[in-house]
Amino acid sequence: MTGGNFSLPHGNSPPPLAGEGQGGGSAGTAGYYDYPVVRRPVWTWEVPAYFWLGGLGAGAFVTASLAQTFGSADDRRIAADGFYVAAAALLPCAPLLIGDLGRPERFHHMLRIFKPLSPMNLGAWTLTGFTPLAFARAGLHAADTGLLRGPLRALVGLVPRRLTELTGCLLGLTLAGYSGVLLGATNVPLWAKSRLLGGVFMASALSSGSAAVTLQAARRGAPEATLHRLATVESAASLGEMAILTGYLVQSGKAARPLTTGRFAPPFWLGAVFAGGLLPLLLHGFARRGHSRTVRSLSTAAAMCSMIGSLALRWSIFEAGKDSSEDQSASFDLSKAGENLGGCGSSI
């Protein structure tokens, strides 16, 4: 019977139409026409805004807490304002997060189960835990400075200071660090190809958080030494950020193109890299050699750059990630056999 032996033409030469100008064919791509392999993320501006604010708040809290433990009296007094910054930054976080939901009225389902395997669930629990701590610690600070009186002050007095700072630091660092992991825990090439995005966002959170503390310190007329120390801390974070960002870009390779060469290249290079990293380092460097008057304004400027740069970083990586999701060949690269296999996976 010939039917049984008839074989379909050999198809091992696909895509045979590539470059042949075939209409309706999958010209030029290895995949199915130019359709993306993964779906475009549906998130909107609330998400990078939340990442930025949450990271900033967490960074400020951590900076302030570290200063409480390790710093001088001036440092402690001045840096404690960081708790205000943290509380203020965290205030819009929950609404932003809820606003991005498809069904905001079901926000409480975020806490329906405890599932640290899901970075989003971990983040929700962390935010839930961290926010009251940040407010409690800010309240304590308010009580310390006499802003808070009466029964409220008595109530706040019950808050264990050290324990709050310690757990706050742990939760804060989690909050600062999980967002990059969350984006990385997807199949969007720009976010997932390199494993360093969590570190990038952590560094950015800490640099922007410490910058916020520096900013407040400069505003409050902190002593120059404290200001310098804060600037040093911030610069360390910025340096770390630049270093790990470099690693991230190198690891991402072609997958980073939507970020480095696409429509988000200007905000990324000018905003995130230059304004957010190089410029503050430069300004702080000048400040270290300058007079006390200029120190303050230079520090202020550097801190603001750092904060804005942090926002630019989140926003550009977030938005470029959406474009990256439509990059078919980057998706195929991400899934090439031989790469990533057997990573340090199974430990979770």
Next chain:
Amino acid sequence: MGSNMAENHPVGYRWPMKAREKGATIIHVDPRFTRTSATANLYVPIRSGSDIAFLGGLINYVLTHDQWFKEYVLAYTNASTIVSGDYVDAEDNGGLFSGYDPQSGSYDNASWSYAGPPHGPARDETLQHPRCVFQILKRHYARYTPEMVERVCGSPKELFLQVAEVLTKNSGRERTSAICYAVGWTQQSYGAQIIRAAGILQLLLGNIGRPGGGIMALRGHASIQGSTDVPTLFDLLPGYLPHPAVIRGDDTLEQYMRESLVRGGYWSNLPKFVVSLLRAWYGDEARKENEYGYQWIPKLTGDHSHVSTSAAMADGKVKGFVVFGQNPANGSPHAGLQRKALTQLDWMVALDLYETETAAFWYAAPEGWKPADIKTEVFLVPTAGPGEKEGTFTNTQRLLQYHDKAVDPPGDARSDLWFLYHLGRRLKELYLESANPHDQGLRNLTWDYLPERPDPEYRIQDEPSAEKVLMEVNGYTVADHERIPGFERLKDDGSTACGVWIYSGVFPAPGQNLARRRNRTPGNYVDPEWGFAWPGNRRILYNRASADPAGKPWSERKKYVWWDAGAGSWTGLDVPDFPLGKAPDTPAKGQGTGMDLHSGSDPFTLKADGRGWLFAPSGLKDGPLPTHYEPLESPLSNDLYPRQDSPVAKRFRRTDNPISPPGDPQYPYIVTTYRVTEQYTSGSMSRWNSWLSELMPEMFAEISPELAAEKGIENLDWVVVSTPRNQIECKALVTRRVRPFRHNGNLIHEVGLPYHWGYKGLVTGAMANDLVALSEEPNVYIQEDKALTCNLRKGRLR
């Protein structure tokens, strides 16, 4: 061939696919590489309109390679029959057969007849007589060589030979091959002849009347077979009785019966069928004295087919038009002329579930007419959909299947049965007092279809009973209104009534609606208890041929119906399509009528001589043997004969129906129309459906990359496709599934157009039928739209 089964009958295609997995070979011969081609084992490209050349080539191959099924052909076909000495073959006459009258453009087929009487003609069993059918056939197709096939059809010779080998290897005692076709064949100016060519091939290979063989018409609509059987066709009365016509001289019932009667074979019973029909229609007023009311049936005075009627309508000769679930403004040939025709009417009634292009022609047609200029009074009557009424569909296998009612139709929507019954009731009331003789037919029409007790479950209580109609279709004895069990019981003395004789037996007793049977029969793949196949629940026609002349199955593998000598009866998986007790060795009686003139080994019971016709001595208006002509519009001249196109196809020579001459440089490309899986005909059943519309949302023209490159067209560019009738715009779908054909070194391009879109519905678009010409195949009056010529340019209409 002539069918894109995977796309247009996907569930039917389930079975070829199953066969393919069991080792069968699916061959698809088609101008385009379709979803059928993609899933076939072998795809062979063919230029649109050249099917007879291809099939003729296969016939020639079978004959010259001695691959015909000798015992079968000798015993069951008219191969040995000797044809009249007056016969001149097209081969010897420039492509014309003897009897052609160029004046009237028609044939007198007298010279095509057998030498001797039609039921007992002269034969030469050695097949050597130069005028025996076998020799005529050989000579007729001798020039249809593989080289000629390649030249005419554009089908590569190697592929053609592969088809020939597969077909012949898979035919014979142990194996059978089936040929499936659809409107890809019928919508050509020689459509019936293409099917005939397949018939000749299958007879030569012994593939008729046997399981796994045959020629399968893949029909397009749920009950289009039923509407052909019943029929709603102008030239037939129910059950393929010819419609009385002046030209035939059917002045009286007696003349009609004499004219229609075939002495040999089952058609000799025709008087029983006619008289029973008249009894069913006119009841007790159908009496012997008044020719059973024969004169109340109108006589045809010409061609009243849809295409001809449309032309007459466009000329203002038709005043009223009732359209049941059809959409001529979009779905009929030369749709622009169809729409113009609608403007000439006094009134039109359109019945449908949705507002069709036809219902909306007066305000929405692309011509942009002002409603204030159109006189037509229009009714759009809402009708019931599936599940909203009960009744019977006849599917493409002649299987009658009853469908039950689930719910009432919404609002004022009613079944067409309701509309017809209540319209008839009103008309009978309007004519109640009339004494005019020509109104008596209507007055006497039996019209009792309301159920004794309407179903209290439903809101609509005046719904007529479909089963009551089916009962009349089945037939009954007049005296006691007892249903008859089958058409064998019909009488020509007025004692029986039967609406559609071929359906008789479908409803043999109250509560025994066999169309409503839904039982599987384990162990019998024929499933004889699912529905009811006419005639008499036979699933394969002429199945006597599945056994050899002695009544034994040709092979154990292919056993189907055989002679059980012990029981003295035919038996098998199916109802034998043969007199049950007629032994294989029964000789034909030299005299008498009907089945007596056939022997026990003449399986083709409806034929006068009981044989399968390789050569058709009668019954066709365009020749006894299929002959290759070019389509009415073709870029090429006929490579085989001086005669270019069908000598008897009807062209409507009107100023609004110009047809391109052969090789017209203004219209250099072939254009063919078709359907895709995701839409349905003119779209009125699919373009209101979002799930289907999203799958095929826009009109497109499929063109090859070669043509696209020639014209600078990119995929999805707008193009304008034009014929002398009209022009349309749509998007180009550039695909290698369409290919140009090479002819004498020239590239012949084809353009493919689906015809699903129109100006009403969720999705709209240009209508391919705007481009089609009015024309008619001479036997069945179907237009040619599978092969026309067109031009194509990049751009938009305006």
Next chain:
Amino acid sequence: MAQPVSRESIEKEPRTRRADKAVASVCPYCAVGCSQLVYVRDKRIIDIEGNPASPINEGTLCPKGASTFQYVVNPNRVTTVRYRAPYSDHWEDRPLEWAMDRIATLIKETRDATFVERTAEGKLVNQTTAIATLGGATMDIEENYLIKKLFSGGLGVVSIENQARI
């Protein structure tokens, strides 16, 4: 506890479970004749799918067959008689009974005005060519039968045609 689920998930059920009846029907599209089951609840169609009992389709359907539900249950369906008077530029909704009377009257008027009893040669033909009908291929054979019987045998209309001619 193992991964918890919602109440709705536990109570999930196919909507056909609570159907009042499942009625055997035949697909209205092509001529293959696939059997369908029409599920009804509260006098409304809730689902149409292939009938597994059928030897033709064994429960399967093509996309058109599978979309039959939307063919029937569809807000775009016409559910009243729409009437367009001569030269009018709009549809009007009309009562069904009125339309039926009007159509019957029009048929009678046209028939009476155009009826030909005998040809010029005196042949009895009892016909009118001024009325035509078209359709039937997606309709029941009972309906086709009544078209032929009423329009041909009753009224003398000769141009009775349907999709089979196309």
Next chain:
Amino acid sequence: MIDGYKRLMNLEEPPPPKKAKGFFTDTSLCIGCKACEVACKQWNQLPADGFAITGNSYDNTGHLGATTWRHVQFIEQAKANGSRQEQRWLMMSDVCKHCANAACLEACPTGALVRTEFDTVYVQQDICNGCGFCVPACPFGVIDRVPKESTFEVGTAHKCTLCYDRLKDDMTPACAKSCPTASIQFGDVEELQQRARQRLGELKARGESTARLYGMPEGKEAAEVGPLHAFFLLLDKPEAYNLPEVPRLPRKTMAERYGWSAAVGIGFAMVAALVFRGGRQ
């Protein structure tokens, strides 16, 4: 209080597990009719996604999405030469893969995405709050959230449910039931896998050298996401069907990602501590 929480959060004990169910989609039997797409939309009463021609062969759907849970691909392959005898038109009905290790399910913070008693992956519509995390998590681009302007179940994530409701009554999922050529086969996953191996053997014996299975336990594509409970027989390499060679499960690299993040955090804390401590001297 625990009961109150369970009520508020709609937490119930899951039903006991049953045999794993899935699809074997054999593209060598697909005729591209799209019955599966429509049957799915019909049963699940999904809306159309819009009416625009893509020009990509006969595929006007493009990809799976929130309201398209079956999608038929059309891949035209032909040589440029005029005879075009080496021409193929591959068709493939794509669907949610119901991965053994489902990235969407692991990403889901609410527990809306669950593994059902049939070992399928299912979005509970009364739980999902539309966080959108599952959307980019899926390596196959299957699941999606309904845009807020839609008319259908706005704001939650959707994908093939493997007709969870029908499974409860032992009914075949709508797509598999409708498929006229048994290209989509439904059944117990293990049995389907056996069938698939046998089928591949048959095709190879016929000379179908390009046939391969995708989503079997032994395939490299199962390295991270595990065997696919909706798996395929393909006639070309996976990329031709837009399928990743090795679909990635984010969990596999998560520890490393957290590690880098933590390292930066700890590094910062240490540097900051040193700097502040330096100020105390």
